[in-house]
Amino acid sequence: MSPAIHVSDLRKRFGVTQALDGVSLDIQPGEFFGLLGPNGAGKTTLISILAGLTRADSGHAAVMGHDVVRDYRQTRRALGVVPQELVYDPFFNVRETLRIQSGYFGLKHNDGWIDEIMHHLDLAPHADKNTQSLSGGMKRRLLVAQALVHKPPVIVLDEPTAGVDVDLRRSLWKFISGLNREGHTILLTTHYLEEAEALCSRIAMLKSGRVVACDTTRNLLQLTNEHCAQLRLDADAIPSAWQARLQHDADGSWRINFSEYADLETLLADLRGASIRVTEMQLHEPDLEDVFTDIMKRT
């Protein structure tokens, strides 16, 4: 079975900027895949090449086994792209927009599916409203709906929740996760790393047009074992042996970074030995943001 998305040694230069510098990736059917990276890392360029909006200088990209240039018709039928920019056509209402978009894919009688998408994305009450009069969140929903009119097996979401309220985020992820469970492959780029951590089974990190990490989310999270504990004590001073390890924060609490829980255990024992009581303690587990920051620093 061919990968849902296959990219090998993809390169693209815009003037003096090397937007993609030999990117290779395989995303398997049914995966919820995250593409992370700072601004200008090449995420949108990669998506644009897959979607046929940008032409690569060299390398190869395929969607569901179809070459994005040679078999562009099959590729575009297989791909639903939610663009990053909040764009809309002010001449039409929501239903017209979705019917026209279906028509571009050669779908004549698509009203059943259009109604279903509108229902899931809470667009149904706005079906006859001009797109110009929709709120930002509603426009974003419409973009998602437009990407789904042809039931593509591969869905690409380029920062779909940028500037979107909590309600929409929740309903959007519920809907997209449902599609993923039904077998759709999802490729997501986002700056919200907690979203990527919660949703994506595998993640690639891009930096300056190169893949600097690509692994399962679980394996990536294990790359850093730096835990952090924040403690409040009933004393102002701590045992001298720990003074180098503990940081005193402005709010009066103490912070310690550790990789082994045994370290924490020893600290607590020493505090008890010095008759210092812990009045409050918070533990911070390493998250994707830590891993991301770490990888971006190291590479």
Add this chain to the structure above:
Amino acid sequence: MSGLSALFYKEMLRFWKVAVQTVVAPVVTALLYLLIFSHVLEAHVEVYPGVSYTSFLVPGLVMMSMLQNAFSNSSSSLIQSKMQGNIVFVLLPPLSYLEFFLAYLGAAVIRGLVVGFGVWAVTLWFAPLQLPHLGWLLAYALLACAIMGALGIVAGIWAEKYDQLAAFQNFLILPLTFLSGVFYSIHSLPPFWQGVSHANPVFYLIDGFRYAFVGHSDTDPWLGLLVAGACFVAISALTLALLRSGYKLRH
């Protein structure tokens, strides 16, 4: 619905939704030209024997309106889509460059014909109906709208800002249409400017179209048809080459 018919339908719906601006306004403008010029010149000018100035002017005005509106339809649709970013909705689906071309061209031709018919219909009050050559009328109307529709696609793709498109329209399309014998016969010009007019393809479109109405023309309508046909083929080839290469659309 094929991709082509969906895009054609979208383009039709786009201009029809703002018909006051895209159809009614140009008809009113042409009517104003007719009222002013025929009022001033009717008693003084007889371009062809037995043809009143108003009857001479009407086909020129109809053709000028068709030319400008066909150009305007494809060019403004594309520049708006590019500026607003919604061109992406047309670039993401599996539409070929030929389908893209035919849809924009088809809608531009229809808009040109609708406006042309509107102008002609309102001028019936001022000039009695004469139509000796229906075949020539259709041939020239279609070719004229198609040439300008294709040129509008080129302009819409090339322009990156509204003022670039306005420059294209004001410094190329408008002079070509105004200086092509809409309001006068080129035989009234000095020999040099007669020669210059013969290098303007729009002159042949207006001259041949006028022949369909009044039975008189400055040049042979067959020559005009040949020039117009050649122009259409050349501009279409250019447009298709641009679309195929993805020029300014697919980076």
